[in-house]
Amino acid sequence: xxxxxxxxxxxxxxxxxxxxxxxxxxxxxxxxxxxxxxxxxxxxxxxxxxxxxxxxxxxxxxxxxxxxxxxxxxxxxxxxxxxxxxxxxxxxxxxxxxxxxxxxxxxxxxxxxxxxxxxxxxxxxxxxxxxxxxxxxxxxxxxxxxxxxxxxxxxxxxxxxxxxxxxxxxxxxxxxxxxxxxxxxxxxxxxxxxxxxxxxxxxxxxxxxxxxxxxxxxxxxxxxxxxxxxxxxxxxxxxxxxxxxxxxxxxxxxxxxxxxxxxxxxxxxxxxxxxxxxxxxxxxxxxxxxxxxxxxxxxxxxxxxxxxxxxxxxxxxxxxxxxxxxxxxxxx
Numbered sequence: 001x002x003x004x005x006x007x008x009x010x011x012x013x014x015x016x017x018x019x020x021x022x023x024x025x026x027x028x029x030x031x032x033x034x035x036x037x038x039x040x041x042x043x044x045x046x047x048x049x050x051x052x053x054x055x056x057x058x059x060x061x062x063x064x065x066x067x068x069x070x071x072x073x074x075x076x077x078x079x080x081x082x083x084x085x086x087x088x089x090x091x092x093x094x095x096x097x098x099x100x101x102x103x104x105x106x107x108x109x110x111x112x113x114x115x116x117x118x119x120x121x122x123x124x125x126x127x128x129x130x131x132x133x134x135x136x137x138x139x140x141x142x143x144x145x146x147x148x149x150x151x152x153x154x155x156x157x158x159x160x161x162x163x164x165x166x167x168x169x170x171x172x173x174x175x176x177x178x179x180x181x182x183x184x185x186x187x188x189x190x191x192x193x194x195x196x197x198x199x200x201x202x203x204x205x206x207x208x209x210x211x212x213x214x215x216x217x218x219x220x221x222x223x224x225x226x227x228x229x230x231x232x233x234x235x236x237x238x239x240x241x242x243x244x245x246x247x248x249x250x251x252x253x254x255x256x257x258x259x260x261x262x263x264x265x266x267x268x269x270x271x272x273x274x275x276x277x278x279x280x281x282x283x284x285x286x287x288x289x290x291x292x293x294x295x296x297x298x299x300x301x302x303x304x305x306x307x308x309x310x311x312x313x314x315x316x317x318x319x320x321x322x323x324x325x326x327x328x329x330x331x332x
Contacts, residue, residue, distance in 0.1 A: 048095040055089050059128035063152040063165045066101070066172040070148075071108050073100045075165075077156035114174035116144035117211070119326065122166070124185025124217070125154045125242060131313060135182060138319035145180070145326070148173065154186060155240035160256065162242070163193035170194075170206070180212040180326055184313060185289065186242060188218035189257065196258035213264040214325055216312045219289050220266075220296040222250030225280045263329040265301040267318055268294040269309055286312070303331045 062083075066073035070087035075097070083094040084103050093103035119139055121132040129149040136147050150169050152162045170179065181191045191213060198206050219226075226247030229235045236244050245253040269286025277283055284291040288309035295302070307315045321331040 048099075050091060050093055052090055052092055055083070055085060055091050059130075059151070060126070060155050061153050063157075063162070064150050065097075065165055065168045066104070067148050067150075067169055068104060068108050068172065069111070071104060072151075073097065073104060074151070077153040114177050115146040117146075117178040117180060118173055119145050119147050119180045119182060120166075120170070121147060121149040122181065122183040122187030122190060123149075123151065123154070124183075124187050125239060125246075127154070127184070127310075131310075132182075132184065134313045135319060135322055138323060139326075142323060142326075150187075152190070154242055155238065158241040159186075159189055159193050159245055159253070162190045163197055166190055166194050167197065177209070179206075179210045180214070181210070182214045182216070182322055183218065184216045185219065185309065186246065188213075188215040188220070189246070192220075192257040192259070195260055196256050199258050207261060210260070210262050212262055212326055212329065213260040214322055215264065215266045215294070215296075216318065216322075217269055217286055217289050217294065217309045218266060218296070219246050219293050221293045222246055222254070223289060223293060224282070225278070225288060226250075228280045259296060259298055263300040264296075264298070265303070265321075265325045265329075265331055266294055266296065266299050267303045267305060267312060267321060267331070269307045269312055270304045271308070272306055285309075301325065301330045 061077050062074040063077060064072050064074050065082075071084065073082060073084050075082050081095060082097045082100045084092045084100040086092060092107060093100045121129070121135055123129055123131050129151040132149055136149060139145065139147050148169075150166055152165055154162070173179075183191050195207065195210070195213075197203075223246045226235075226239075226243055227250075228247075230244060230247040235247075268291055269289070270284055270291050271277065271287060273283065278285070278287045281287060281290050285293070286307065286309035291304070303318075303321055305312070305315055305317055307318070312318050325331050
């Protein structure tokens with residue numbers, strides 16, 4: 001389908017500007033903490049001086065590697081130093097990973113009682129774990145599962161690195177519980193890479209205890225919008241290697257991804273034809289990911305909802321569908 005060149009260019013620059021604004025906000029939030037890190041030797045195996053206070057943000061710079069009862073050990077993508085934060089995102093230690101682990105062991109004892117299942121939430125590109133809060137709140141009233149939200153610096157490393165961090169995150173969870181993954185956008189590609197890694201490493205036990213995967217707006221066939229915007233020089237600077245892997249590098253990159261062997265469901269946004277459409281995506285889709293791009297052979301169920309890509313998690317219909325799939329392996 002032909003579209004006037006001027007609107008296409010305008011939409012390209014709007015998307016780029018929005019991404020730059022988001023990145024700039026993360027830079028500002030992170031700058032103070034980065035200056036502190038530069039004053040200290042972050043490779044020291046001792047815990048550095050710490051004031052217990054809420055963290056300054058920098059959500060595009062921190063990746064989770066360890067989880068225990070809501071507490072997290074995270075690594076900074078730029079400085080390489082580590083920090084320990086609690087459920088309220090208050091920092092209790094920073095410096096080396098060993099120091100953070102020791103502090104975690106002192107503050108939070110391991111429990112003898114493990115949940116039957118842990119649902120792991122994984123956000124998308126340029127987002128944070130906060131974007132998955134609506135799904136987390138929808139899941140909280142139900143048993144027998146607990147919820148753990150995985151945060152990663154989506155723009156600061158390739159998908160393979162995100163998958164390795166997710167693997168460490170999973171290995172820190174109780175070993176006798178089942179696992180379910182609920183991902184949004186790029187988060188689903190990280191999960192598929194992790195499953196592929198487990199298959200290549202013959203990690204049969206981890207594969208078997210993964211009981212469901214629910215994909216919200218997944219670019220399972222790559223993303224046309226990433227291929228188009230990659231022609232703009234700033235795209236890789238804004239989205240990092242992960243954005244390029246979804247776009248011009250997809251054909252080579254997709255060989256690393258696995259199709260889940262457990263039941264998996266896909267939720268795709270499909271805007272009304274009367275709504276404004278993104279010519280970089282096409283007539284059918286959620287303005288960011290095309291409807292056909294979400295599809296993956298073998299899905300146990302497929303649900304279309306009239307929602308924008310970024311707000312799939314906010315839709316009550318989607319929230320109810322996620323809960324229902326975790327219980328029955330179908331959305332309705």
